[in-house]
Amino acid sequence: xxxxxxxxxxxxxxxxxxxxxxxxxxxxxxxxxxxxxxxxxxxxxxxxxxxxxxxxxxxxxxxxxxxxxxxxxxxxxxxxxxxxxxxxxxxxxxxxxxxxxxxxxxxxxxxxxxxxxxxxxxxxxxxxxxxxxxxxxxxxxxxxxxxxxxxxxxxxxxxxxxxxxxxxxxxxxxxxxxxxxxxxxxxxxxxxxxxxxxxxxxxxxxxxxxxxxxxxxxxxxxxxxxxxxxxxxxxxxxxxxxxxxxxxxxxxxxxxxxxxxxxxxxxxxxxxxxxxxxxxxxxxxxxxxxxxxxxxxxxxxxxxxxxxxxxxxxxxxxxxxxxxxxxxxxxxxxxxxxxxxxxxxxxxxxxxxxxxxxxxxxxxxxxxxxxxxxxxxxxxxxxxxxxxxxxxxxxxxxxxxxxxxxxxxxxxxxxxxxxxxxxxxxxxxxxxxxxxxxxxxxxxxxxxxxxxxxxxxxxxxxxxxxxxxxxxxxxxxxxxxxxxxxxxxxxxxxxxxxxxxxxxxxxxxxxxxxxxxxxxxxxxxxxxxxxxxxxxxxxxxxxxxxxxxxxxxxxxxxxxxxxxxxxxxxxxxxxxxxxxxxxxxxxxxxxxxxxxxxxxxxxxxxxxxxxxxxxxxxxxxxxxxxxxxxxxxxxxxxxxxxxxxxxxxxxxxxxxxxxxxxxxxxxxxxxxxxxxxxxxxxxxxxxxxxxxxxxxxxxxxxxxxxxxxxxxxxxxxxxxxxxxxxxxxxxxxxxxxxxxxxxxxxxxxxxxxxxxxxxxxxxxxxxxxxxxxxxxxxxxxxxxxxxxxxxxxxx
Numbered sequence: 131x132x133x134x135x136x137x138x139x140x141x142x143x144x145x146x147x148x149x150x151x152x153x154x155x156x157x158x159x160x161x162x163x164x165x166x167x168x169x170x171x172x173x174x175x176x177x178x179x180x181x182x183x184x185x186x187x188x189x190x191x192x193x194x195x196x197x198x199x200x201x202x203x204x205x206x207x208x209x210x211x212x213x214x215x216x217x218x219x220x221x222x223x224x225x226x227x228x229x230x231x232x233x234x235x236x237x238x239x240x241x242x243x244x245x246x247x248x249x250x251x252x253x254x255x256x257x258x259x260x261x262x263x264x265x266x267x268x269x270x271x272x273x274x275x276x277x278x279x280x281x282x283x284x285x286x287x288x289x290x291x292x293x294x295x296x297x298x299x300x301x302x303x304x305x306x307x308x309x310x311x312x313x314x315x316x317x318x319x320x321x322x323x324x325x326x327x328x329x330x331x332x333x334x335x336x337x338x339x340x341x342x343x344x345x346x347x348x349x350x351x352x353x354x355x356x357x358x359x360x361x362x363x364x365x366x367x368x369x370x371x372x373x374x375x376x377x378x379x380x381x382x383x384x385x386x387x388x389x390x391x392x393x394x395x396x397x398x399x400x401x402x403x404x405x406x407x408x409x410x411x412x413x414x415x416x417x418x419x420x421x422x423x424x425x426x427x428x429x430x431x432x433x434x435x436x437x438x439x440x441x442x443x444x445x446x447x448x449x450x451x452x453x454x455x456x457x458x459x460x461x462x463x464x465x466x467x468x469x470x471x472x473x474x475x476x477x478x479x480x481x482x483x484x485x486x487x488x489x490x491x492x493x494x495x496x497x498x499x500x501x502x503x504x505x506x507x508x509x510x511x512x513x514x515x516x517x518x519x520x521x522x523x524x525x526x527x528x529x530x531x532x533x534x535x536x537x538x539x540x541x542x543x544x545x546x547x548x549x550x551x552x553x554x555x556x557x558x559x560x561x562x563x564x565x566x567x568x569x570x571x572x573x574x575x576x577x578x579x580x581x582x583x584x585x586x587x588x589x590x591x592x593x594x595x596x597x598x599x600x601x602x603x604x605x606x607x608x609x610x611x612x613x614x615x616x617x618x619x620x621x622x623x624x625x626x627x628x629x630x631x632x633x634x635x636x637x638x639x640x641x642x643x644x645x646x647x648x649x650x651x652x653x654x655x656x657x658x659x660x661x662x663x664x665x666x667x668x669x670x671x672x673x674x675x676x677x678x679x680x681x682x683x684x685x686x687x688x689x690x691x692x693x694x695x696x697x698x699x700x701x702x703x704x705x706x707x708x709x710x711x712x713x714x715x716x717x718x719x720x721x722x723x724x725x726x727x728x729x730x731x732x733x734x735x736x737x738x739x740x741x742x743x744x745x746x747x748x749x750x751x752x753x754x755x756x757x758x759x760x761x762x763x764x765x766x767x768x769x770x771x772x773x774x775x776x777x778x779x780x781x782x783x784x785x786x787x788x789x790x791x792x793x794x795x796x797x798x799x800x801x802x803x804x805x806x807x808x809x810x811x812x813x814x815x816x817x818x819x820x821x822x823x824x825x826x827x828x829x830x831x832x833x834x835x836x837x838x839x840x841x842x843x844x845x846x847x848x849x850x851x852x853x854x855x856x857x858x859x860x861x862x863x864x865x866x867x868x869x870x871x872x873x874x875x876x877x878x879x880x881x882x883x884x885x886x887x888x889x890x891x892x893x894x895x896x897x898x899x900x901x902x903x904x905x906x907x908x909x910x911x912x913x914x915x916x917x918x919x920x921x922x923x924x925x
Contacts, residue, residue: 147201152200155248182201206255217769251525269504284448303330446487475591523541561694564695569599573606585630613638659685662692768875771871785847893906
């Protein structure tokens with residue numbers, strides 16, 4: 131909005147830095163962090179406080195230096211990942227964020243590293259990016275993925291589906307031309323389920339009456355209700371496809387026909403056997419001895435596990451082929467698949483899709499398939515920022531999310547009026563039938579502005595769209611600059627020139643937030659910067675941010691969005707109302723529509739998506755809150771070991787606790803020593819510690835009770851421990867203690883995270899048994915964490 135948020139933030143940052151506690155200013159990207167630190171650095175240095183900046187690619191010593199400053203600038207990802215890496219470090223010297231210790235009044239405890247933060251563009255970080263947790267992954271010891279083998283078969287299946295859907299569409303079009311609408315819409319329904327992005331179908335759906343009729347048929351045929359008269363018909367139509375696609379839920383399901391096509395000789399190759407039924411049959415078979423039953427059961431479990439992984443490989447490969455587009459969801463950079471952030475349009479090197487999806491995309495694009503990864507450490511954006519004792523934020527677009535800020539972060543939203551009245555003209559959206567018509571109209575408007583000398587910033591959602599427009603402008607010989615994930619190195623240079631006379635800048639969401647575009651000489655007289663949006667984003671705030679690049683501080687400016695019925699938002703979430711309004715207007719080929727009613731209907735569609743995304747974020751947080759308590763406990767224990775000068779005390783306390791537990795189990799207090807399980811106790815002691823007990827003499831010893839037995843075993847262990855310390859040297863022993871304990875903690879915690887991931891994926895099935903999945907997850911995770919703690923003590 132150009133209201134001076136960057137400058138105003140310097141005051142609370144300076145005030146809180148005076149307390150001698152760490153203060154962070156969090157931004158959405160490295161460019162803004164670096165720019166704001168340079169802009170504001172002179173003020174802080176004049177006031178006598180130091181200021182640092184965290185950037186991607188910094189070494190640990192450089193990061194430590196930045197965190198040692200009174201005020202530190204950086205992105206949410208850098209701060210979050212530094213926190214996770216600190217909790218994977220083995221020595222204090224390797225940690226970068228845990229500098230300060232201070233008393234946290236809210237938690238009534240001493241706390242390290244998270245005192246005060248101001249989040250710039252707070253809605254982008256705490257709302258938009260909160261759907262994706264921060265995850266550090268590492269390679270698994272044994273990979274079970276076989277995407278290189280599976281992908282050719284899935285590509286062939288996808289090819290067959292494409293040919294089938296093209297044939298079905300042609301048949302449906304012929305039937306529609308002959309007047310047999312009922313049968314025609316059955317064919318179109320099948321195309322919609324098998325290839326929702328089929329270009330011929332999308333072109334036909336530009337006709338509002340066809341769109342409405344297909345949506346009506348789709349609702350009836352998709353019904354899961356047994357009372358629905360067309361539910362069985364829908365099932366049989368879907369079974370004629372090789373696989374079905376649920377585009378909204380990002381899910382794919384292979385049909386029986388698909389299974390036969392994949393393996394004609396063994397249609398069950400990608401079908402799981404009914405484990406419970408087969409297991410019950412085995413257990414009820416009186417002709418089989420117990421050993422044979424156990425052997426067959428083990429074989430069955432192995433078969434289920436192998437098939438389960440094979441099916442997962444197949445479905446993930448199909449998802450990569452059908453639901454993920456190159457230059458939209460990802461790009462190929464240096465022979466690697468690199469994710470594109472949907473909110474910022476920036477590349478996210480180092481980030482990988484989980485659950486094998488990234489390997490499937492690598493197989494699809496024929497690049498090197500990296501090793502499968504597993505989660506080593508993770509935290510949600512919400513739980514990271516809730517660690518700060520004091521949290522604040524600033525943005526020009528928070529009012530629409532006030533409820534979520536209050537509910538999740540206990541933050542009030544205060545709306546501050548602009549310094550000068552906004553002089554921006556927001557024109558009504560222009561809507562076209564096809565993307566091609568829309569792009570031609572966008573190019574025409576850009577060329578018109580360029581002729582008049584008015585600078586234009588063109589906002590696109592994807593890399594692909596920015597490059598399509600660039601090619602069209604080159605044909606019209608309109609000079610322009612492109613700013614997207616491919617050319618991010620030139621960001622500062624491109625933004626600096628975007629407000630000059632005759633400038634044309636095409637940008638993804640990279641230039642949509644925080645960028646301050648200065649107007650060149652004579653531009654104000656031409657109407658200021660003109661914003662052209664080529665598509666509506668799922669979130670209204672992203673559109674508002676793009677508009678906010680113009681008409682800053684009372685300058686003139688204007689904005690207009692161009693849409694088509696082929697845009698994802700219109701296609702997936704546009705209501706019948708939009709199609710109805712268009713039908714009444716009688717839209718012809720190449721003709722545009724501009725009406726306040728349509729603009730309102732589109733905003734309603736966006737609200738629907740925002741509500742859906744909020745429910746996703748809320749659900750993610752509910753599950754992460756459960757594991758967050760466990761994370762805090764493990765990280766607290768881990769850091770106490772790192773900080774400790776005498777870890778031996780803690781080790782001996784654990785040893786004593788475990789000895790007491792085992793003695794209670796093998797030597798119950800109510801039984802006389804002669805009846806104790808001396809053999810099991812002796813076996814456990816000799817396998818756990820390098821000592822042996824005199825079982826026969828102790829058994830006959832009078833007056834030996836549980837307490838005395840624990841003391842005697844503990845004394846023997848202590849003597850051995852002291853001998854080891856004398857041999858290794860005290861300093862080496864302290865280092866060895868820390869390394870051993872931290873190694874065990876990390877290994878067990880990573881195994882626990884893997885088990886929690888597995889539990890999370892299948893827990894939703896509990897709903898079929900009338901059990902709340904969240905409650906079940908809470909109960910199961912508590913049992914698993916308790917088991918992990920026991921294993922930790924034992925090891």
